[in-house]
Amino acid sequence: MKQPSSSIDLAPTMAILEREGAGGRAQCIKILQELQAAYGYLPALALQYVADHSAISKRQLYGVATFYDQFRFTPIGRHVIRVCHGTACHVNGANRITQAIEELLDFKDQDTTTDGLFTLETVACLGCCSLAPVINFNDETVARVTPDKAQALVKTARETAAKEKTAKGESRHENPSV
Numbered sequence: 008m009k010q011p012s013s014s015i016d017l018a019p020t021m022a023i024l025e026r027e028g029a030g031g032r033a034q035c036i037k038i039l040q041e042l043q044a045a046y047g048y049l050p051a052l053a054l055q056y057v058a059d060h061s062a063i064s065k066r067q068l069y070g071v072a073t074f075y076d077q078f079r080f081t082p083i084g085r086h087v088i089r090v091c092h093g094t095a096c097h098v099n100g101a102n103r104i105t106q107a108i109e110e111l112l113d114f115k116d117q118d119t120t121t122d123g124l125f126t127l128e129t130v131a132c133l134g135c136c137s138l139a140p141v142i143n144f145n146d147e148t149v150a151r152v153t154p155d156k157a158q159a160l161v162k163t164a165r166e167t168a169a170k171e172k173t174a175k176g177e178s179r180h181e182n183p184s185v
């Protein structure tokens with residue numbers, strides 16, 4: 008699993024606190040939502056900062072954050088794949104799609120690959136049941152997905168990332184100051 012960073016830029020956290028006020032529990036969810044929007048997850052250091060500079064305790068922050076599914080404590084992958092497991096998608100093979108992606112990317116207990124490239128989530132109805140089974144790949148809806156089609160999307164994204172990495176390495180090699 009990609010580990011949360013041990014040091015983060017706290018400027019967004021400070022700006023959020025300033026905007027939302029250092030009040031009490033009423034602001035708790037709003038602050039958590041804004042932190043997640045800013046960082047993509049809830050960094051422990053940001054939560055500590057909020058606890059140290061507001062009337063909301065660390066216990067309250069974690070209590071609320073763990074209660075709601077929307078919050079996450081680890082960084083999200085560069086590509087986010089959401090497989091719909093609502094009723095229509097379920098009966099049309101959502102499990103096989105999830106399985107195909109899991110097999111390809113070797114997910115174990117984590118939801119983000121160790122290289123931080125992919126996050127896999129299971130979601131409820133995406134609102135386009137007539138197109139089932141559906142996945143959402145980087146915020147784009149992909150209709151009538153098959154396990155092969157899902158794997159092909161992942162492979163393309165992985166190949167593109169590998170090419171970008173190689174290109175970056177080459178340009179660094181040619182120009183060490185990059």
Ligand code: FES
Nearest residue numbers: 091093096132133
């Ligand atoms: S059940 Fe999957 S889009 Fe509705």
